[in-house]
Amino acid sequence: MPAGSAGRTGIALTDRQRLSWLRLIRSDNVGPATFRDLINHFGSAEAALDALPELSRRGGATRSVRIASHAEAERELEAAERHGAVFIGIGEPDYPPALRQIDGAPPLIAAKGNVSAATTPSVGIVGSRNASISGAKFAAMIARDAGRAGYVVTSGLARGIDTAAHRASLDAGTIAVLAGGIDRPYPPENLGLLGEITGGSGLAVSEMPFGWEPRSRDFPRRNRLIAGISLGIVVVEAAERSGSLITARMAADFGRLVFAVPGSPLDPRCHGTNGLLKEGAIMTTGPEDVLSALAPLSQLDLFTPPIVEEPDRQAAADFQPPDEDARSIIVSALSPTPVEVDEIIRHTALPASTVYLTLLELDLAGRLHRHSGGLVSLAY
Structure with a gap:
């Protein structure tokens, strides 16, 4: 399983x-x-x-x-x-x-398509848009074997490696994560592929509003979803400073497995993947490298308590905002340098509820930046 x-x-x-x-x-x-x-x-x-x-x-x-x-x-x-x-x-x-x-x-x-794909365990496959023939073939091989093993393949609908991975997993199921709205897929030449995905066993997902045209800063957000949906990320051909490396590093931050396919040191498309191997990514020369590493995860319980509404709570009615002295202490403790919320609580010696509510106020006023790992900093 x-x-x-x-x-x-x-x-x-x-x-x-x-x-x-x-x-x-x-x-x-x-x-x-x-x-x-x-x-x-x-x-x-x-x-x-x-x-x-x-x-x-x-x-x-x-x-x-x-x-x-x-x-x-x-x-x-x-x-x-x-x-x-x-x-x-x-x-x-x-x-x-x-x-x-x-x-x-x-x-x-x-989400559009076969919604059951969203709850099927997934392996992500990403890589160069300017893929080589051998790179595209290798990505397709990984995707087909992952599908036979019961995984859906998640990727970003981009040219090259993404396209090869999606096409090879159309029958088993694949998830296309979009940088724009569901109705604004990119690139345009993959519109037909997206139709095959959503019209069959696959699914398209996005966190962006309908009608949203993808911009360059939206693609890292898309990469974050690819990394989050997947239990492991396979990187096939990635240049240095590529989006695929962003996906891999996000996956590592999330505690996911990161797989990298080695390539020629003379091929710029492989500089990023070879660098991942130096950093400890799992050497991947065939589908079994991926499937055997993911197999032990079948024993893990992925249940996490979700966000749910509790409409009977009286928190809104009992809302007591922080006083000005407490707010001033918290703002003074903040700076452009990101810190953990627990550090703020310890430093100020104020109740956690007061600190969290003040941070909410600052955030909604546009005066707070939130960073990965739950860190916050003051916006100037």
Whole structure:
């Protein structure tokens, strides 16, 4: 049995909750970590939405925070329906279980195609857009054998290695992670391939809004999802400073296995993969290298307590904002250098709830930066 196939867990959102979740994550300065903290503190997205203006004001915002309206969220839900897509919440059974484990997992993802692929254990395959013939063949071989072993193959729909991996796993199942909205796939020449994926055993997913045209800064976010969905990442032909290396390093940060295919030192497309091997990636010269390393993970329980709403909580009604003295102490403790929240709590000797709520206020006012690993810094 492949890794992570223990089953689906979670609680389905109501239509009203899904609308509120979509409004909250589409509002200004609300990222995945802020979303989670708001739900944890206020108990529901509706209560959090009501609190946003006051939180932002107390955090020192110079203008009113933009809150996504009911109409905007409804239009996006209607767009999803027109395109045959759905929104899956992080607490729902169809949310990818491995993705749920990562720091900053998106609260909602749009998905189109065979939704059961999202909960099937996955191996990611990424690499050069300008792939060699042998590199594309090797990626396809890994993808086919992974499919026979019960894994879906996750990649980014890019040219080259991504395309080879997706095509070789069309029958077994493949997940295409998009940098733009579900309705804005990139590159255009892979539109037909995307149709084959979503019309068969595969799935397309994105955390971006419908209608969102992908920009260069959106691709690292896409790479983060590839790394998060997958139990291991196979890198086939990657130049130095390539997006595939970003995916590999994110995967390592998430505790995933990283596999690298060695190549000629004379081929610039292999400089990145050879560098990964020097850093400790698993040498990969055939599918068995990948499958044997992933096999022990079949004993792991991928269940992680999801974000769920607790509508009976009175947190919003009992909301007591930090006083000015406490807020000033916390702001003074922050700097442009990222620090752990626990360090702030120890340094200030203030209650954890006061620190977390003040950070929420600063975040919603646009005065806080959040970093990987749960670190925060003050924005100047």
